[in-house]
Every structure is written in structure tokens, then in C-alpha cells.
Amino acid sequence: MAGGAAPATPSGPPRDGTRFVLLHTSHPGNVGAAARAMKVMGFADLVLVQPRFADVLCREETVALASGAADILARARIVGSLAEALEGVSFACATAMTPRDFGPPTHAPRELLPSLAAGPHRVAFVFGSERYGMSNEDVYRCHACLSVPTHPDYGSLNLSQAVQLVAYDWRQALGGFGVVPRVPDPRLADGVAVQGALEHWREVLVEIGFLDPAAPKKLLPRLQQLINRAQPTAEEVHILRGIARAVQRAARKGGG
Numbered sequence: 001m002a003g004g005a006a007p008a009t010p011s012g013p014p015r016d017g018t019r020f021v022l023l024h025t026s027h028p029g030n031v032g033a034a035a036r037a038m039k040v041m042g043f044a045d046l047v048l049v050q051p052r053f054a055d056v057l058c059r060e061e062t063v064a065l066a067s068g069a070a071d072i073l074a075r076a077r078i079v080g081s082l083a084e085a086l087e088g089v090s091f092a093c094a095t096a097m098t099p100r101d102f103g104p105p106t107h108a109p110r111e112l113l114p115s116l117a118a119g120p121h122r123v124a125f126v127f128g129s130e131r132y133g134m135s136n137e138d139v140y141r142c143h144a145c146l147s148v149p150t151h152p153d154y155g156s157l158n159l160s161q162a163v164q165l166v167a168y169d170w171r172q173a174l175g176g177f178g179v180v181p182r183v184p185d186p187r188l189a190d191g192v193a194v195q196g197a198l199e200h201w202r203e204v205l206v207e208i209g210f211l212d213p214a215a216p217k218k219l220l221p222r223l224q225q226l227i228n229r230a231q232p233t234a235e236e237v238h239i240l241r242g243i244a245r246a247v248q249r250a251a252r253k254g255g256g
Contacts, residue, residue: 017122018170019045020163021085021092023138024129026052032065033160034127035072041167042177046076047085054078065160082126082138091121094134094142095162103136106145109166113173116144125166130159189237194227197237200244208251 020038025031025048035046048056056062057073066073079085086092093112094104116123126142128134139145148157148165157165171177189197202220205211211219232240 016043016174017045018043019047019085019089019122019124020167021047021049021082021124021126022051022159022163023049023082023127023134024051024132025056025159026130027159028053028056028059028062029065030130030159031056032062032067032069032073034163035062035066035069035076037160037164037167039069039072041164041171043167043171044072044075046072048076048078049082049085050080051078082141085126086124086141089122089124091116091119091144092124092126092142093166094139094145095125095127095166096134096139096145096147103139104142104144106147108149109146109169110173112144112146113169117170117173117175123170125163125170127159127162187234189232189234193234193237194232197240197244198223198227200241204244204247204251207248 020034020043022031022034031048031051038044038046053059057076057078062073063070093116096106125146126134126138128138146166148162150157198220201223202211205219206213230236
């Protein structure tokens, strides 16, 4: 079991064993937003340690900010101590804006996480409260400390933003998700349709006085090159011709 991955279940893909631990959270919205940040990166194990509100997981603001990650909230647990939250975890990463003089070594996430993903550990990421961050005692319980590189003049991250950044870097270290490529529309307009559109626009441009047919210069060849670069679909050519018809109607109505 490497990088926090657990065996596959018969009904679905491999179940990830990564845990996200939030300490003493004050704002329900941050809990919901953190759940959403976890879900979009494929993580599901959320544990809260002594949140300000005992019913935080079902509060309206929490559910609203979770925005589709209600299943994460439904499975989340509330415990009384960090020790309980780390049960079953073999490598815990604290998060802190600035390194401590004493305690576990501090790394940027992208420096540590690839090697951690290759190891045998079940990993937890621990986040402190919105106002005070993590206490030294809690940091000392962890094996490493993560510090997200930020602008030196302002390094304060919102809790859910920090969860999103760490969750993204961890997912990338585990191999990431593939980006679905854009599939080009196979129904590109053929040469006959393109030439028909260009001829239509030539008529319109002459009609509105933009093109002098006695001295056309290189306007039409330039339009030809433009449309060749664009590689429009048949539907897009229909749209261009529809615009041309509308311009003609407006010009004739105005002229009348």
C-alpha cells in the first residue's frame, strides 16, 4: 500500500487512505469548502478535532459551501484530540506558514510529497485553526511540516485554500488525473461552403460601401486566409451567413 492508497473495492476504484484533519475550526463555511476541495482531488477521509460548533457538519453554511461534496461531510468524523484523529496514520504532515525553531523539518509540498507518495505510509495532512494555526504541541506530533510558498509580504492562506493547494499537490504526487482533451469537431465546412460564405460577405461589403468592387485590393484574399486559419465547422459557416443576411436586411431597411 504505497502513498496512502488502499486496496480496490469490488464496487469501485481504489479507495484512497489519505486523511485530512482540521483542528479547532471556527467557520462552518471553511469546513464545507475544505470538503469540496478534497472531493475534486479524489479524497474522502475528513476528521475534525474539536470544532467550534458541534453540529458543524450539518450546518446550512457548511453544506452550501461543500457544493456537491455532501457525501464527504456525511462520512466525516468529529473527535476530541489530534491523537484520535491520527489513529491508523503512519505519516502526519503539519501545515504552517512559518517554520518552527524546533520540531519536524519543514518542506514545500512539492519538495516532499513525491517521495512520500512512493513510500508505504498512510498519510494525514493536519491544518490548524483559522485564527491561530497549529500549536507547537500539535506540530511536534507530526513527522514533517509543509509550508506553501507564498509572497513574502502576505503569506496568510484561507483554511480551505490551503486544503485545496495541498490536496492538489498530493494528487499530482500520486499520479494525478488526466485532462480530457478537446476533440475537434469533425464536421468542418468544406470548400464549397467556405466559398459560398465569402461570396455572400463580398456582396454585403459592397452593398454597405465597405468594399469598392472596382478596387478590391487584397481584402477578399485576406478574408480567405482568415477563414482558412479558423477552420470553421459547417454550423459556424451557417452562423456567418446568417450574420451577413442580417446586415443586408438592416442596410436595406436603413436605405429605404
